[in-house]
Amino acid sequence: MSDDILVDIQDLHFNYDGRPVLQGINMKIPRGKVVAIMGGSGCGKTTLLRCIGGQLHPTGGSVRLEKHQVCQMSEAELYRLRRRMGMLFQFGALFTDLTVFENVAFPLREHTNLSEEMIRDLVLMKLEAVGLRGAHALMPGSLSGGMARRVALARAIALDPMLIMYDEPFTGLDPIALGVIGRLIRSLNDALGATSIMVTHDIQESLLIVDYIYFLNGGQVVAEGTPDEIRASRDPFVHQFVHAEPDGPVHFDYPAPSVGQDFMPGGAHVGAA
Numbered sequence: 618m619s620d621d622i623l624v625d626i627q628d629l630h631f632n633y634d635g636r637p638v639l640q641g642i643n644m645k646i647p648r649g650k651v652v653a654i655m656g657g658s659g660c661g662k663t664t665l666l667r668c669i670g671g672q673l674h675p676t677g678g679s680v681r682l683e684k685h686q687v688c689q690m691s692e693a694e695l696y697r698l699r700r701r702m703g704m705l706f707q708f709g710a711l712f713t714d715l716t717v718f719e720n721v722a723f724p725l726r727e728h729t730n731l732s733e734e735m736i737r738d739l740v741l742m743k744l745e746a747v748g749l750r751g752a753h754a755l756m757p758g759s760l761s762g763g764m765a766r767r768v769a770l771a772r773a774i775a776l777d778p779m780l781i782m783y784d785e786p787f788t789g790l791d792p793i794a795l796g797v798i799g800r801l802i803r804s805l806n807d808a809l810g811a812t813s814i815m816v817t818h819d820i821q822e823s824l825l826i827v828d829y830i831y832f833l834n835g836g837q838v839v840a841e842g843t844p845d846e847i848r849a850s851r852d853p854f855v856h857q858f859v860h861a862e863p864d865g866p867v868h869f870d871y872p873a874p875s876v877g878q879d880f881m882p883g884g885a886h887v888g889a890a
């Protein structure tokens with residue numbers, strides 16, 4: 618594998634209880650890049666992140682991270698590898714009974730034997746990086762949604778990860794906080810020399826901050842490109858996303874019989890006992 622590629626996913630398949638969710642995903646994620654994964658609800662984006670992180674074992678194909686075949690690693694090896702991955706999940710809640718400082722210190726205490734002095738310096742550096750050094754003594758309950766997300770971000774980068782994975786990092790944020798988090802994702806990636814994979818529904822923010830976008834549908838990659846390529850794309854799937862159209866290749870309506878069939882007298886059994 619080329620040294621430039623940090624994550625190499627080949628022909629990845631995953632089933633839940635025999636139901637196919639991922640059906641032959643191929644992706645090459647170069648070092649240093651920020652990559653977005655987009656697609657309709659339930660198309661398998663979170664499942665893909667979990668396969669990359671080794672929390673789920675695929676039914677076929679491979680995920681290679683650096684020189685490691687993630688799918689073939691033991692739990693102990695995965696545990697060590699995950700120290701080098703930062704993860705920020707949608708509701709990656711902070712520990713509500715710990716201060717901001719202790720939340721960010723948590724992975725350092727869990728995974729290292731650093732002195733208290735070192736931990737103190739590292740935590741304050743990470744909080745400084747997200748603009749919240751002054752908030753170190755606050756409890757999570759007194760933070761705004763955007764501030765809480767920034768603390769979670771500081772915690773995700775506490776161990777200087779090589780790979781940072783975000784699952785819908787913008788959910789529930791107002792437009793200003795969303796822009797702040799987007800810029801932080803980009804700048805922290807670059808400052809740390811990390812690589813970032815972000816599952817998101819926010820195409821407009823993605824177009825501003827990422828290097829490359831993959832679109833998933835039906836468990837497969839159906840479109841991909843740089844933000845410029847995506848903006849210029851005539852692919853109907855991409856068009857539907859970029860222009861937030863309610864219908865297109867991704868359907869708004871759950872499959873149903875024709876309206877005529879359901880509304881004609883005696884034409885359907887909806888609600889019938």
Ligand SMILES: Nc1ncnc2c1ncn2[C@@H]1O[C@H](COP(=O)(O)OP(=O)(O)OP(=O)(O)O)[C@@H](O)[C@H]1O
Nearest residue numbers: 633634638656657658659660661662663664665816
């Ligand atoms: N633990 C599970 N057991 C069975 N099915 C599951 C499980 N987790 C997810 N699924 C199903 O697998 C499919 C893919 O789920 P996944 O969470 O990966 O989608 P997603 O693209 O991240 O969705 P969203 O954008 O809504 O978060 C969905 O149909 C979901 O209902």
